[in-house]
Amino acid sequence: MNHTHDRRTQLETWREIVDKYHSSKRPVSKHIAFIRKHVDKLDQTGFNWSKESIVGMLLQLGLPEDFPDSFDHVNDLINDRVKSSDLTLVSDTxxxxVIQAEEERMKSTKVTISDWPIDILNRVVELVHGYSDREARKRRSCSQYRHTNECLHREGGNEDSNTVCELPTRSLHALALVNKKIYNICLPWIWKRSSFPPTKTSIHIYIASVFPKFGSYIQELAVRLPRRCLERPKTSPKLDQSYKGHEFTEPIDCVEDPDFTWPTLLKIINQCPNLRSLSFTTPRTREYDRPKPDPHAIQDLIQSLLVPVSMLKRLDHLKFEASFKPILADNFLGDFIAKLPMLKSFEGWCLTKPIESLEKKALGCQLSALNYLSELRLHKVDSIDDSWCQYSWTQPLKVLRLDECPNLTPAIAYQFIHMFSATLSKLELGFIPLGNVSDNQRKPKNMIHYQYRLPSLAQLYLRGSKWLFISSFEDCKAIREICYEAIQYGHEWRVIKQLICGLNWPNLSLVDFPRCGLDSASVKPGARLSSFCANSGIRFKGDCLPPEWLSPDSDESSKGDDDDESSEDDEDENENDEDEDDHDHDHDDDLTTDWTDSEASKTDEEDVDQ
Incomplete structure (x- = not known):
């Protein structure tokens, strides 16, 4: 009985300390695990729970888990004062x-960042990592880079960062230098991303110390293939005895350049068992480059990676990017994807159509069989046609990108996209002129007949399509962001303004018109749209407009133009209809985007962290 009274007295003392400690401070967070730990300790001593004791425990929810032993210190004081006592309550004195003694002890102890709860520290490191990513993107956008076979050089000055990480994460590195505890928390974030071959760091350092020590932290690995790997190897196939006896063909670089070997790459991938994202990028080639790239060489090289990549149990993102065409056969990637049943995201560039005899191993057939695939991005892929609409897709897609695929018509795109109409939240769509389609179907004004109804679509990106195609998405009420990129703008300003005024997109928060050409007649409509978006609480981004036209103060200059805006719209639409009927080939040229591969990849990287 005395034991119960002592516990009740102890809890009452704790409650007073907690009340006084939190009188002017806000509790840090609710640590359920911390309370459970103390409850288990009390249960082990045979403590009888009561209403007062439960209330006393609830009052401790605001204290952090690594609070500097305040309760233990109070316990010692109370045990010394009430030892062998039959008192049921402790006197006010x-x-x-006890409270004064505890306050004096806390004042003499300095609280640093290391004393924060571990979950708060992890959150701080995560935010700093985001700042570091933005720092890296800003530094890259302000500098001009050029690629060589071995490393990445910067023009206009020497890079002052010698880190072997992919991104110059200055803020994160500075935080990691606080003390050893903070360093251990930052370590997984510092080594989250890496690239091979490394920039400004010897590959031998990677092999000897970096990957054996930090390989388990790497989750994203980007492999950049040297230019000479695009040539047919001069040596006969060799057997790699160091990697489980799997046969592979060495590229010419393995013979002439010891710093980049495929056995080395195989070992590095094997030392990164926790990889979640893996991408392969071929170097940019030009028409006058000699010798010409050999697509079969790339297939032979990447074929050697099939076994080690299939051993990555956590891999959920795979990317093959090339700057020339053709690069990889469709059926080859089908074999690759068949070994990765956990794949959630796939991105392919410049893929050729498979051989008819290998149709069952085609890319579309293998992708449709994946149980977890939710993101699909295809750029200049030959194989996507009406056959993709006949596959039974196991998992509905949430993110879809179809850009400049030669055999993709508006009709096929409409049918394929509506297979995922219930779940699709982000859509990127771009067309090119098709030679195997009737002239009537190629007319941009006929694209408006394809009315998309995607109830979950929140982000829409259109590239190279005529302005009438924007109206095809007027029934997608959930759109929050729209990005339209064309060679030259004109009527797009008015179409989007009409859709906003008609409340077709009530949730719209961002309108983006990146890189384009702009004639003088389109400046005022663009300025009016910018002013209208500012007044409607919609963010407007227009890289094509001069900065002075993006200011809301441009309302005065647009007042005189608003009166005749409707008449201008009618005249422009009539003129546009006549032009479409008389000069259909001109519109077909407008459908072609002017993007380079680097610009397209930059736009693709801006996602998502979402």
Missing amino acids: LTEE
């Missing part, structure tokens, strides 16, 4: 003495 004793309680006040």
Whole structure:
């Protein structure tokens, strides 16, 4: 019985300390695990729970888990004062003495960042990592880079960062230098991303110390293939005895350049068992480059990676990017994807159509069989046609990108996209002129007949399509962001303004018109749209407009133009209809985007962290 009274007295003392400690401070967070730990300790001592004791425990929810032993210190004081005592309550004088002693001890102890709860520290490191990513993107956008076979050089000055990480994460590195505890928390974030071959760091350092020590932290690995790997190897196939006896063909670089070998790459991938994202990028080639790239060489090289990549149990993102065509056969990637049943995201560039005899191993057939695939991005892929609409897709897609695929018509795109109409939240769509389609179907004005109804679509990106195609998405009420990129703008300003005024997109928060050409007649409509978006609480981004036209103060200059805006719209639409009927080939040229591969990849990287 005395034991129960002592516990009740102890809890009452704790409650007073907690009340006084939090009188002017806000509790840090609710640590359920911390409370459970103390409850388990009390249960082990045979403590009988009561209403007062439960209330006392609830009052401790605001204290952090690594609070500097305040309760243990109070316990010692109370045990010394009430040892062998039959008192049911502690006197006010004793309680006040305990509180004052605890306050004095806390004032003499300095609280640093290391004393924060571990979950708060992890959140801080995550935010700093985001700042570091933005720092890296800003530094890259302000500098001009050029690629060589071995490393990445910067023009206009020497890079002052010698880190072997992919991104110059200055803020994160500075935080990691606080002390050893903070360093251990930052370590997984510092080594989250890496690239091979490394920039400004010897590959031998990677092999000897970096990957054996930090390989388990790497989750994203980007492999950049040297230019000479695009040539047919001069040596006969060799057997790699160091990697489980799997046969592979060495590229010419393996013979002439010891710093980049495929056995080395195989070992590095094997030392990164926790990889979640893996991408392969071929170097940019030009028409006058000699010798010409050999697509079969790339297939032979990447074929050697099939076994080690299939051993990555956590891999959920795979990317093959090339700057020339053709690069990889469709059926070859089908074999690759068949070994990765956990794949959630796939991105392919410049893929050729498979051989008819290998149709069952085609890319579309293998992708449709994946149980977890939710993101699909295809750029200049030959194989996507009406056959993709006949596959039974196991998992509905949430993110879809179809850009400049030669055999993709508006009709096929409409049918394929509506297979995922219930779940699709982000859509990127771009067309090119098709030679195997009737002239009537190629007319941009006929694209408006394809009315998309995608209830979950929140982000829409259109590239190279005529302005009438924007109206095809007027029934997608959930759109929050729209990005339209064309060679030259004109009527797009008015179409989007009409859709906003008609409340077709009530949730719209961002309108983006990146890189384009702009004639003088289109400046005022663009300025009016910018002003209208500012007044409607919609963010407007227009890289094509001069900065002075993006200011809301441009309303005065647009007042005189608003009166005749409707008449201008009618005249422009009539003129556009006549032009479409008389000069259909001109519109077909407008459908072609002017993007380079680097610009397209930059736009693709801006996602998502979402």
